Amino acid sequence: MKILVLNAGSSTQKSCLYDLSDDAAPDMPATPVWEGLIDWTHQGEAAEIRVETAGGKTLKKLVPTDDRAKVIADLLYTLCQGDTRVIDSFAAIDLVGHRVVHGGAEYRECTRITPAVKEAIARLAVFAPVHNPVNLEGIEAIERILGDVPQFAVFDTAFHHTLPATAYVYPGPYDWLEQGIRRYGFHGISHQYVSQRAAQLLGQPLTSLRLITCHLGNGCSVTAVHEGRSVETSMGFTPLEGLMMGSRSGSIDPGILIHLLRQGHTPDDLDRVLNQESGLKGISGLSNDMRHIHAAIAAGNERAALAFDLFIHRLQTAVSGMLPSLGGLDVLVFTAGIGENDPLVWSGLCRGFEFLGLKLDPDRLQRSPDDQEISAPDSRVRVLVIHTHEDWAIAQTCLRLYSTSQRQ
Numbered sequence: 001m002k003i004l005v006l007n008a009g010s011s012t013q014k015s016c017l018y019d020l021s022d023d024a025a026p027d028m029p030a031t032p033v034w035e036g037l038i039d040w041t042h043q044g045e046a047a048e049i050r051v052e053t054a055g056g057k058t059l060k061k062l063v064p065t066d067d068r069a070k071v072i073a074d075l076l077y078t079l080c081q082g083d084t085r086v087i088d089s090f091a092a093i094d095l096v097g098h099r100v101v102h103g104g105a106e107y108r109e110c111t112r113i114t115p116a117v118k119e120a121i122a123r124l125a126v127f128a129p130v131h132n133p134v135n136l137e138g139i140e141a142i143e144r145i146l147g148d149v150p151q152f153a154v155f156d157t158a159f160h161h162t163l164p165a166t167a168y169v170y171p172g173p174y175d176w177l178e179q180g181i182r183r184y185g186f187h188g189i190s191h192q193y194v195s196q197r198a199a200q201l202l203g204q205p206l207t208s209l210r211l212i213t214c215h216l217g218n219g220c221s222v223t224a225v226h227e228g229r230s231v232e233t234s235m236g237f238t239p240l241e242g243l244m245m246g247s248r249s250g251s252i253d254p255g256i257l258i259h260l261l262r263q264g265h266t267p268d269d270l271d272r273v274l275n276q277e278s279g280l281k282g283i284s285g286l287s288n289d290m291r292h293i294h295a296a297i298a299a300g301n302e303r304a305a306l307a308f309d310l311f312i313h314r315l316q317t318a319v320s321g322m323l324p325s326l327g328g329l330d331v332l333v334f335t336a337g338i339g340e341n342d343p344l345v346w347s348g349l350c351r352g353f354e355f356l357g358l359k360l361d362p363d364r365l366q367r368s369p370d371d372q373e374i375s376a377p378d379s380r381v382r383v384l385v386i387h388t389h390e391d392w393a394i395a396q397t398c399l400r401l402y403s404t405s406q407r408q
């Protein structure tokens with residue numbers, strides 16, 4: 001089965017082609033036969049396309065247009081043309097899976113895309129104005145280029161549909177809830193994948209474990225997973241709530257926004273400040289990238305040190321706030337760009353939880369290309385670093401749904 005996955009963000013669009021018939025160990029993430037990336041952040045009216053195949057062929061080119069549909073088409077044609085060709089024609093693609101950021105309260109699992117589902121993704125763009133429109137753009141590009149290949153939406157909110165009301169209702173007026181203003185949670189594909197992978201690594205059923213999964217990348221969120229279900233998560237109505245992030249503030253006193261609005265700032269100003277000029281970048285004044293923060297701390301930069309300490313403090317506060325909903329903690333998981341690579345974040349967070357009997361093994365605190373355990377043998381909480389594979393998880397989910405529908 002050849003499954004194409006599209007994972008569109010605000011500034012990049014990642015795509016992968018998996019050939020699952022070549023996958024000898026289906027429980028382990030397979031390497032895609034083709035990976036493509038569109039980077040829309042270039043100055044001027046151009047996008048950069050980068051392609052890499054499992055066979056070692058690469059392509060990098062600038063497409064001089066701001067016509068996004070044309071750029072997506074150019075990327076997809078590298079699947080079956082030129083040096084990076086891995087299939088004879090688009091007809092070889094069996095399924096297409098899309099990461100769709102917001103599925104609202106109604107989409108609780110992977111769904112085959114129909115006109116009604118497209119209409120819902122468009123409608124839910126009021127809650128995810130940056131992401132849902134680009135997800136829809138990818139779906140429509142596939143319709144134009146690949147015709148009526150089965151397409152599926154895997155929603156980043158879906159894993160959190162099991163949140164109890166106490167976790168998803170905001171204590172504002174009740175009619176907020178009726179308007180859909182509630183907590184949804186995000187990064188669900190990643191939190192679900194790493195919790196399943198943790199159970200697999202530990203050789204224990206997921207349903208027997210109490211986990212907290214820390215997805216720490218450009219966007220950051222933590223989720224409490226009990227009996228395989230999300231029971232609490234740090235992102236809310238939008239991906240702005242919760243932890244301090246690369247350039248997002250995370251949770252702040254909403255009174256600050258009222259104050260700034262009264263001072264004459266517009267909603268667009270606040271949107272920009274909270275999403276692009278806050279977090280590590282806002283406090284350090286330097287960068288949203290944790291690697292740059294460490295380099296600046298090493299050079300004696302005090303604001304960078306404050307940014308790092310705040311990041312850890314906010315993370316500890318969020319993780320500790322989840323302990324009551326789990327009634328304890330068996331496993332702590334780190335994932336995504338910072339979570340997979342940063343021993344100072346591992347030790348910084350874990351230092352606050354030694355009272356739980358959590359102990360890291362100093363000899364294991366090294367970055368590794370493999371999933372790894374970093375807790376000491378006598379730690380009462382197992383601590384794992386797991387590489388997230390959202391695209392692989394999307395491919396697997398679509399395949400499962402498709403196979404089930406074919407059997408019915």
Ligand code: AMP
Binds near residue numbers: 337
């Ligand atoms: P992601 O959104 O998962 O791709 O994560 C991207 C972020 O991961 C970057 O902005 C960096 O802050 C962080 N990152 C990547 N590599 C490292 C590293 N070696 N050490 C610390 N942070 C890293």
